[in-house]
Amino acid sequence: MDRRPLVGVVLVAATTALLLASLVAVTFGTRWGHEVYLFPYAIGASTLPVVAALATRRYRLVLPTLLVPVGVLAFVGGVVWNGASCLQGASDGWYFRYDPVRNVIRYGGSVGTCRAEPNAPLVLLGYALATLGGLQTLDGVTARRWSPLDSSALPVVGRVLPAGDSESSDSTN
Numbered sequence: 001m002d003r004r005p006l007v008g009v010v011l012v013a014a015t016t017a018l019l020l021a022s023l024v025a026v027t028f029g030t031r032w033g034h035e036v037y038l039f040p041y042a043i044g045a046s047t048l049p050v051v052a053a054l055a056t057r058r059y060r061l062v063l064p065t066l067l068v069p070v071g072v073l074a075f076v077g078g079v080v081w082n083g084a085s086c087l088q089g090a091s092d093g094w095y096f097r098y099d100p101v102r103n104v105i106r107y108g109g110s111v112g113t114c115r116a117e118p119n120a121p122l123v124l125l126g127y128a129l130a131t132l133g134g135l136q137t138l139d140g141v142t143a144r145r146w147s148p149l150d151s152s153a154l155p156v157v158g159r160v161l162p163a164g165d166s167e168s169s170d171s172t173n
Contacts, residue, residue: 012138016131020075028084028107028114039076046072046130049137061140067133075126079105081119 027038049065084105097106107114 008138009135012134013131016127016134020072020127020130023076024079024105025107028105028116039080043069043072043076049133058140061137064133064136064140067129067136071126071128071130071133073126074129075123078119078122078124078126079116081122082117084114084116 023038023042027042046069049068050062053059053061053065098104099106103117103120105114105116105118
């Protein structure tokens with residue numbers, strides 16, 4: 001049994017989760033007052049795969065790479081859905097904690113220097129879109145030699161994001 005597809009899905013999903021969680025932790029650790037410091041830059045950086053696909057004329061990768069910034073935008077929108085506030089103050093220690101009972105993200109000391117009440121369905125949708133975009137992009141870039149996800153096996157994804165089989169289709173699309 002070939003385990004490469006499963007390993008690929010797990011690696012891309014874990015990497016996406018790590019990057020999005022790091023984005024929230026670093027942003028809340030560098031926010032002051034009501035400034036949103038890193039979220040706009042992260043959304044901008046997530047468009048780089050789309051720019052690369054257009055610059056290299058790999059037009060069949062544009063749709064899958066477009067899922068990445070849409071997912072990041074949905075994730076960020078879900079995190080700051082009910083507002084995210086930060087206080088300027090020193091604390092006795094630093095931590096990053098999500099309280100699922102109260103649906104609150106806290107970052108900072110015992111007082112909680114930063115606080116957000118995320119919209120969990122929107123956060124999960126953003127994570128799923130960014131992960132799917134990463135999987136489909138990896139699938140398109142590796143030309144199915146190392147396929148983390150067979151898009152034709154998923155009926156909905158196969159219809160929405162068709163995978164091209166030939167390299168010649170890059171220049172004709």
